[in-house]
Amino acid sequence: MLQINQTVKNITRLSQVINTLLKYSFEDIISNTGLKRFVPAKRQISWKRQDKSVFEYTRWERVRMVIEELGPSFIKLAQLLSNRPDILPEELIYEFSKLQSQVLPFDLEQSKSIVERETGKTINEVFTYFDTRTIGSASIGQAHRARLKNGTDVVVKVQRPDAYSKVTTDIALLKDFVRLTENYFKNLGILNPKEIVEVFEKTMLNELDYEIEARNIQHFRQIFKNEKKVKIPQLFKKYSTSKILTTEFISGCKITDIEQIKAWGVNPAKLIKAGMENYFSQIFEFGFFHADPHPGNILVSPDGKIALIDFGMVxxxxxxxxxxxxxxxxxxxxxxxxxxxxxxxxxxxxxxxxxxxxxxxxxxxxxxxxxxxxxxxxxxxxxxxxxxxxxxxxxxxxxxxxxxxxxxxxxxxxxxxxxxxxxxxxxxxxxxxxxxxxxxxxxxxLNYEFQYAISNIFSLLYSSPIDLKFILKKIKNGKIYSHIELHGLENFLKRIDINTNKFVLTFIFAALFVSGALMTNIPPERMSTFFELPWISLLSFVLSAFFGFVLAIYLIRNRNS
Structure with missing residues (x-):
């Protein structure tokens, strides 16, 4: 029954995808792939967007429009791909960089209900205050300010109630979509669409698990525990699960709010230099860096410290x-x-x-x-x-x-x-x-690299006899097959065949002629003669002339080759 429900969801969502593709003049994707069987014959199509013909937009602009209309999961996929120039052309990456995932917040009572279910306690048992307004809303979840019973101000990130269902439905749809359109995208130069969906699936499932972000926070706090200029929010593990995340609320302004920073008596130039140095420390010393450093995620506190928030992307x-x-x-x-x-x-x-x-x-x-x-x-x-x-x-x-x-x-x-x-x-x-x-x-x-190389050599030496034994066993049982396809070699093989025939005919002609010439020295008393030549010598000359004639005809017929 669950499988039937999922299939119905996939078909419904697939119909929406097809309608959106048709709306933006991507009928070539429909007509050249297995998607065409889902479109009614008398389908009427609107070819405009914002009173402007879709043909006035570039192909890559229309791709972005399709993504925008298909919603948060597809926007997430496009944002992920904007960091993969080995997969997409630069023009499409530029269009994807314009995408913004703007999602309305869901109902406050639902948010409270999720918090209560995850903590096993009522809101009033955990918090003295829980803000009815959100301070941020995205495709996966939204965030509320709150205050714990001990007086600590916190931020509670709550996952949307239907987030997992929507993401898994869209991933299933993407897999079906790629299966039906794989050859089309390969012709456009996108060679590995299946890998794209697999990477996206892993990324989205990680984002659905807030415990991963919690581990990121703990890791950052550990590596910067002695850092004086940068602050990482405290994690409240007791009130955090895979569906909610509770962290310390840090008061401050965006790092780009220069007027407020100066009002606090902080030197902006020194501040940004300290922030950059911290980032380069993350990258070059620890190889673990905060990967979403837009101004809303880098705050400055009144005491001049830089605070990093939101560790969902590292x-x-x-x-x-x-x-x-x-x-x-x-x-x-x-x-x-x-x-x-x-x-x-x-x-x-x-x-x-x-x-x-x-x-x-x-x-x-x-x-x-x-x-x-x-x-x-x-x-x-x-x-x-x-x-x-x-x-x-x-x-x-x-x-x-x-x-x-x-x-x-x-x-x-x-x-x-x-x-x-x-x-x-x-x-x-x-x-x-x-x-x-x-x-x-x-x-x-260098010692580490040397030990690594030696380890690989010993591993190869250790595994080689086992691998060889396995291969020989397969050969013995007739279970190893070789399939080789050579393309574009027909003319080359034909030339080899012609040249081989030329060589053989020339060799026979020369051998018979030389043999006949050598046997002309046989004394007449030892062999009968014709036209004053030993009969075997004359026969050799005749055969040589025949093969010479055949060679000449063969050369004339194949002179263009």
């Missing part, structure tokens, strides 16, 4: 990713495109780059544009845009965390320019990058 970098990322930008600053290409390839992992010299040329142009001629006036988002294009053109699979990091740095640079137009984010980052670069070649890290 970025994680491995040690190798940190090293290669810093080495790439150091090589860029030193105008070394070959070294840049090497580190970019290392970041791309198993991606096979067909022509590394073309990549080096692209990076050389990048260096000329952003370092050699106009470095001081270029912005990080412009650099990020160029890097995205290079990644897409060369079909490199760069970890999403790298472009999440670049997006984070671009947002921070924008905030920095508002507060202190003279601040150079690259100059603030430089000491951290060089520190990480030196760490990469430190005896400790």
């Amino acid at each position: 970025g994680k970098l491995t040690k190798r990713e940190k090293h290669d990322f810093s080495a790439f930008f150091i090589a860029m600053a030193n105008q070394q495109p070959k070294i840049m290409a090497n580190h970019m390839q290392r970041l791309a992992g198993n991606t096979e780059i067909q022509n590394i010299s073309f990549l080096e040329k692209e990076l050389e142009d990048l260096v000329d544009e952003f370092v050699t001629y106009d470095f001081e006036n270029r912005k990080l988002d412009e650099l990020t845009s160029r890097l995205r294009k290079i990644v897409f053109d060369f079909k490199m699979s760069i970890p999403g965390s790298i472009f999440l990091l670049l997006r984070t740095l671009a947002i921070l640079e924008g905030i920095g320019r508002v507060i202190d137009p003279e601040m150079k984010i690259v100059e603030v980052a430089r000491p951290y990058g060089f520190k990480l670069f030196k760490e990469k070649y430190s005896p400790k890290n």
Whole structure:
């Protein structure tokens, strides 16, 4: 019964998707995929949006409009993909960057009911005050101010009652949608739509579990427990579950509210420098960074401390990713495109780059544009845009965390320019990058890399006999099959066949002619002659002439080959 209900939900939602696609002139997706069987023959279509023909919008603008109309889950997917230039073209990433997930709050009584169910207590047993208004509302949940019985002001984030159902329905729909349209999107250059949905599913299911965000908060509090200039809100684990999250309320203003910051006697330039240094510490020292640094998530308290809130989106970098990322930008600053290409390839992992010299040329142009001629006036988002294009053109699979990091740095640079137009984010980052670069070649890290390499070698030596035994057993049982398809080799194989035939005919012709010539020296008393030639010599000449004639005809017939 549950499966039937889910199928009905999927069909209903799929119909909505098809109607939206048709509305924005994406009838080619419908007509060229399995979706066409869901559209009635006499369907009447409206081709306008805001009294303007949809054909006056670009294709990528219409894609964004489709996403906007399909709702929060699809907006979340598009926002996730805006950090994946290895998947989407730059023009579409630009359109997706315009998307905003604006969702109306749900009913207060529902919110209270969820809190009571999750804590096992009534609102009055936990809080002396619970604000009826929300201080933020999104597709997954909304937040309320409240006060605990001990007088601590807190923020309670409550998950929407239908969030899980809507997300799982939309994910199921996306899987069906991709199954029906996969070949269409591959023709557009989007090669792995199934992987996109799988990544989105993992991301959304993580966002539905507030305990993950709670662990992020605890981790940040641990690594910055001795930090004097930055504050991380306290987590109240007793009143937090997978569906609600209770954290300390931090009073302050947005980091871009320069007038209020100055009124508190805080120097904005020093403040933003301290904030940037903290972010670079997150990135280059810990490899664990707050990945949603818009002004609403970075507050300034009256005592001049910076407070980070909302840890639902964090970025994680491995040690190798940190090293290669810093080495790439150091090589860029030193105008070394070959070294840049090497580190970019290392970041791309198993991606096979067909022509590394073309990549080096692209990076050389990048260096000329952003370092050699106009470095001081270029912005990080412009650099990020160029890097995205290079990644897409060369079909490199760069970890999403790298472009999440670049997006984070671009947002921070924008905030920095508002507060202190003279601040150079690259100059603030430089000491951290060089520190990480030196760490990469430190005896400790080289020893670690050496031990890692030795471990891999021993692992290979250990597993090779087992793997070989397995393969031999498969061969013995006739269970190993090889299937090879060669495309575009027909002409090549034909030429080989012709040349082989030429060689064989020429060889026979030459062998018979030489043999006949040699046997002309046989004395007449030892063999009968014809026309004063030993009969076997004459036969060789005749056969040689025949094969010479065949060779000539064959060459004439195949002269174009």
